[in-house]
Amino acid sequence: MLAKRIRRGIGQFACATLVALLAACGLPPVGPGFYRVESGDTVSKIARDNRQPVQNIVRWNGLSNPNAIEVGQVLRVAPPASTSTAAAPAATAATAPAPRASRPARPTAPDTPPKPTAVPATSISLIWPTNGKVIRTFDGRDSKGIDIVNAAGTPVIAAAAGKVVYAGNGLRGYGNLLILKHNGDYLTAYAHNQALLVKEGQAVTQGQQIAQMGNSDNDRVMLHFELRYQGRSIDPARELPPR
Structure with missing residues (x-):
């Protein structure tokens, strides 16, 4: 059905259509031992390119579903500083830090980005x-956002101040x-509008009408x-005020 195909397309919004936009938004480069997922990547390909077993990539990044990585997601591709080389036999001297006897710990170097999580390190006021009426909520799999129904022409406003990218x-x-684009970390997207009232490159204020439903x-x-x-879809309801 058309509706089902559209919902599936919405769920793939993060993975397939924002690659160029995310690059344009100036995401910072990843640090040594990390890799930012690009279009067409799989865990197997990333593991092979970085001479690591797939199991290491899955374990280091806590991937419950290795087939569900997203474009823009940052993955650890070299063992943490405290991980023994025995746990990552395919690592080379150029990418694997010296082994230590302590338990694995999260990297703390200032130039190394943390592993992406569902909970942002910063917040945004939306x-x-x-x-x-909200007819569909975020689930992180089939739905990467929320769907709100009303009459055609209902004003759509900027959830936060930012720039149209x-x-x-x-x-x-x-x-x-x-x-x-709201800052170096956050983007919001508004789809299926009847009319767009702003242009690319234009700065908008929070609450400014930007489109018609x-x-x-x-x-x-x-x-x-x-x-x-940071390139990953998160639940908007977390940052929206209660109704």
């Missing part, structure tokens, strides 16, 4: 991007789409809203 309808499955490239009038932290 307001609801529109009025309406995408405004158009070139991403299949999202109709008229806006993406706002619609059903572009969808089978019903609604706003699909996503929040991303």
Whole structure:
């Protein structure tokens, strides 16, 4: 069904369509021993390229589902400083730190980014991007955001102050789409609009109307809203005020 295909497309928003945008947003380079996932990557390919067993990549990054990595996700590809080389036989002297007898610990070097987690290290103050009924919530798998229904033309507003980094309808499955960059860590996305009221490169304030709700490239009038932290989708409800 069309609705099912669209929902599946929404779930793949983070993985397939924001690669160029994330790069444009100036994500910091990863530190030694880490790798940022690119389009087309798999855990097996990353492990092979870094001369590591797949099991090491899965264990070091706490991957419950190795087939569910996302574009922009940062993965550890060399053993932590406290991990013995016996636990990572494929590591080379160039990538594997000297073994130590202590238990594995998280890296603390200031130039080494922490492993991405579901809980952001920083926060953002959001307001609801529109009025309406939430008909779908975030689950991190099939749904990478929330869906809010109301009448066509309902105002869509910026959930936080930021800059428009995408405004158009070139991403299949999202109709008229806006993406706002709020700082070095956060992006928000607003899909299926009837009309876009701002342009790429434009600065917007929190609460400013940026679009009108619609059903572009969808089978019903609604706003699909996503929040991303360091390239990974997170639950917007965490940062939205209670209604």
